[in-house]
Amino acid sequence: MPKKEPKQRPKKTMVAQAPPQVASVPADQQVDLDNTQLIRGVLDLAVLAVLTGSDGYGYDIVRRLREAGLEDVGDASVYGTLRRLFKAGALTTYVQPSDEGPHRKYYGLTPLGRETYEVTSKSWMRFRDTIDGLVGGV
Secondary structure (H helix, E strand, O other), X not given: OOOOOOOOXXXXXXOOOOOOOHHHOOHHHHHHHHHHHHHHHHHHHHHHHHHHHOOEEHHHHHHHHHHOXXXXXXXXXXXXXXXXXXXXXXXXXXXXXXXXXXXXXXXXEOHHHHHHHHHHHHHHHHHHHHHHHXXXXX
């Protein structure tokens, strides 16, 4: 019986593909994508800022963030941020009865949370100034 020679695989050629076109995404969706990324980057600071004024329960914090101009902030993102900041020791919690339903879990700043807010807000202002300088001429 004659030996079978191994089949030769055809050589693959690399074809450069153009990156996805952002222009194909409608403008209103591009803005939403950008806002989502921006919100993720500053949500810790935004939550701490809201709580510097007064303690609040979960949905109250979401409402205050939206009223302040973060309309695109998601409930789940805020609740996840609250849990993470609590675990890090930046927030304290307590339960209060509610006339409108079940008891509410309130969040407030700890001394570490206030310090974190002070340091992070100063960093944010420096970052904001840098970005303003970069895009100010646009």
